[in-house]
Amino acid sequence: MKIIEDKENHFVCPDCHHHFVKPEDESAIICEKCGGNFIFRDGIYDLYPQVPFAEVNSVNFAELYQEFGKHPLTEDSEALRRDATVSMVDGGRILELGCNTGFMTECLAQKGQVYAADISMSYLKKVKNRVPGVTLVRLDAHKLPFEALFFDNVLMTDVLEHVLVPCRVLEEVHRVLKPEGKLILGVPNILNFSNILRHLISSKPNSLLKYTDAHISFYDPAGLFQLLAATGFFIKKYHPIYPFSTARNIIPPSIIRLLDNLFSRIARYFTREMLVIAQKSEKRYWQTLKSKILQRKVLLQDKHE
Numbered sequence: 001m002k003i004i005e006d007k008e009n010h011f012v013c014p015d016c017h018h019h020f021v022k023p024e025d026e027s028a029i030i031c032e033k034c035g036g037n038f039i040f041r042d043g044i045y046d047l048y049p050q051v052p053f054a055e056v057n058s059v060n061f062a063e064l065y066q067e068f069g070k071h072p073l074t075e076d077s078e079a080l081r082r083d084a085t086v087s088m089v090d091g092g093r094i095l096e097l098g099c100n101t102g103f104m105t106e107c108l109a110q111k112g113q114v115y116a117a118d119i120s121m122s123y124l125k126k127v128k129n130r131v132p133g134v135t136l137v138r139l140d141a142h143k144l145p146f147e148a149l150f151f152d153n154v155l156m157t158d159v160l161e162h163v164l165v166p167c168r169v170l171e172e173v174h175r176v177l178k179p180e181g182k183l184i185l186g187v188p189n190i191l192n193f194s195n196i197l198r199h200l201i202s203s204k205p206n207s208l209l210k211y212t213d214a215h216i217s218f219y220d221p222a223g224l225f226q227l228l229a230a231t232g233f234f235i236k237k238y239h240p241i242y243p244f245s246t247a248r249n250i251i252p253p254s255i256i257r258l259l260d261n262l263f264s265r266i267a268r269y270f271t272r273e274m275l276v277i278a279q280k281s282e283k284r285y286w287q288t289l290k291s292k293i294l295q296r297k298v299l300l301q302d303k304h305e
């Protein structure tokens with residue numbers, strides 16, 4: 001009876017966006033509209049869609065990332081990025097999409113009301129033990145189980161390069177953000193210094209692929225900015241991280257800082273990680289594009305006449 005309290009009734013069915021009613025059972029969460037059957041167990045809302053958004057070659061991504069979750073990556077080298085990312089978060093209601101082992105969740109929990117979400121139950125169980133007091137949700141980022149205009153901040157670090165349809169995920173983030181809401185997005189830059197070197201050294205066109213573990217789409221600053229504009233965001237801040245990443249292990253920090261300053265303009269473009277604050281915008285990108293194309297058509301017609 002107490003699963004979805006009135007104050008918590010902002011979850012919606014990921015498949016049909018219908019609000020859940022208070023369930024009769026302690027653990028079952030049932031969508032009255034489409035019959036979707038979800039559960040709340042061991043402190044985790046499992047709102048993974050009944051109808052997957054998309055599958056490629058029948059790969060079950062939920063299962064795949066469940067395995068990933070059992071073998072987490074090391075966190076030691078990521079402190080710089082974590083601190084930069086967390087400092088961009090304002091507070092209020094925060095959705096952390098792709099919470100992994102809870103490395104950032106710990107710091108976010110001090111800033112606001114955190115919803116830590118992941119596709120992998122293995123990760124969520126780790127976060128549960130590590131960070132008390134946050135709402136834990138298993139979900140698919142293509143089909144967010146939250147009502148519209150709910151979050152102040154959405155944070156996504158190292159997620160967008162793993163998802164099948166990035167446009168759709170960003171569209172969903174746009175939907176759940178409040179009108180002035182911010183997306184804090186961290187994505188690796190395919191055009192980083194090390195990759196350029198590898199490209200120059202190797203003669204094979206696919207020489208980069210073996211370095212990209214489970215990444216299925218790639219971004220550079222221009223491509224990322226354009227994708228954000230097309231999905232209804234404008235860039236408030238761009239923060240490159242680890243421009244000279246490969247050198248960091250061997251060169252003292254003071255020299256690294258000097259390099260960062262000396263080559264800041266180039267480093268912005270060839271950095272390893274891109275960190276962006278994107279604000280939700282009502283600007284009608286596609287409408288503007290359409291009118292520009294129509295204008296050009298009229299101009300070309302005038303020329304020919």
Ligand SMILES: [Zn+2]
Nearest residue numbers: 013016031034
């Ligand atoms: Zn439903």
